[in-house]
Amino acid sequence: MILLLTAALLAQATPSAAQDVVDLHNDFLESIDLDKKSRALEDLARTPIKTSRDAHAAHDLFMRFVDAKTRNAVMDSLDLMDPRNRDPEPVFLGYLSQPEAESVLFGIKGSLRLRSPQALLPIKRIAEKKFAYQSPGETPLTSEKNAWWVQYEALSALAQWQGDKALPLLIRKTNEAPAIAQIMARYLWKESLPQFVKWSGQERANEGLRTQVPMAALKETRLEMLNILRDPKADKELRHQCALKLGISSNEELVAELLKEYAAQSDPRSRLYFEAALFASRSRLTLPLLMRHAKESPDAQVRAGVRVQLKEMLEPAPYRELLEWAAQNETDQENKNFAAEELKSSP
Structure with missing residues (x-):
């Protein structure tokens, strides 16, 4: 009896065999226990899509359940794919030509992760379409909102995939949808900063300037942002956003330099912008x-x-x-x- 009880306890404590995405998909659908469903999604978020069957199973969850937890788990699984594994590639290519916006989005995300050469042209065709609205908030129809976001993600994929080669298209698209400048800032900050300066005062400039930018890109453009911060003739929002980005990308040595330059400022407005940079740094040097x-x-x-x-x-x-x-x-x-x-x- 003791041996049987011990065996039962060990069986409960022993983790189940590794499950693939198809298994987790089935567990999620078949379970009526909310905790088990939640665990299935948590496991899915840690399990990469490896096969065509996995890709179809992940897509099924993505399409049938619109809640953030399920869709985020699917996207996490997708992001864990090995780019060298070509098995799921045809599945993602097929979804690019589906009528549902969500299927196309799934296809874009998967193709981007795998860098599927055959996917580049269809993604570019999606990106080149004319935006029906400047922002998704301009239409009450969910289908039209989804179509807007699919095109946004297609442009984002091109920026990540092609780098500055995608910049001319992105610049053109900001005329139709100013929020595309967010993509420029996020993935092509160094190349896009001169364009944001040129667009000073425009909505598309502010969209880009207010976007969170990778730290490495901010450090690479420190001198350019300093020159903008120092320029009393520069646009107010341009100076303010550059000040904030300078602050968050400054180490203690650079904060000390900003403090010295701040102390030497005589122009009240310039002092305010330097203060914004210093406060954004969260450095203890700024405590006084x-x-x-x-x-x-x-x-x-x-x-x-x-x-x-x-x-x-x-x-x-x-x-x-x-x-x-x-x-x-x-x-x-x-x-x-x-x-x-x-x-x-x-x-």
Whole structure:
């Protein structure tokens, strides 16, 4: 009896044999237990598509379930594919010519991962179509929104696949859909920054400038962004976004250089842009400047915002001292009340 019980416990503790995407697809569909369904999706997100059957199974889940968890698990599985494995390639190629936008999107993502040579031309044809709307928010129809996003993803695939060779098409497409500048910034920041400068003040420039950019690309364009930050004639949003990107891409040595240049600034507006860069750096070298703004800035919203940032950067004791000061000395009543309330729960 003891041996049987031990064997049963060991069987429960032993992980099941490795499952492929088809197995996990079937587990998800056949289970009525929500926890088991959730585990199937978690396992799917860690399991690469390896075969044509896997690709069809993943596509079936992607099409039948529109919730974010299921679709993200499918995309994670797709992203784990070995690009050297050509077995699923025909499946993704076939989906590129399907009428459903979601199937085409699935085909684009899979073909991009595998860099299927035969897929490049059909993806380019999708990307070259004229956008029916400047943004998907302009149409109430889900089918038209999906079509817009499929074209966006086709252009994104070309940017990742072809690099700067795709830039002329991307530039043209920003005339139809300004958000395409996001793709330019995300994958071709160095090549696109001069274009964003040229477009200063336009929606497409702001779309690109506000996009999160890989750190390596920001570091590569540090000098160009510094020159924009220093230029008092540059567009306000251009200077502001370059300031933020300079800050987040600065190490302690570069923050120290920014602090020196900030101290030498006499133009009030330029000082504000340098402050934006310094605050974005989250460097402890900026603590004295932040503390001064938390107490002395003439703008109540700035004082409140700086205090929020200091909460993340200071140890509990010095942050409590700041709250005590604000509860006693803050001139804005709302800020003062907020500090007093926070003080009650402060360690």
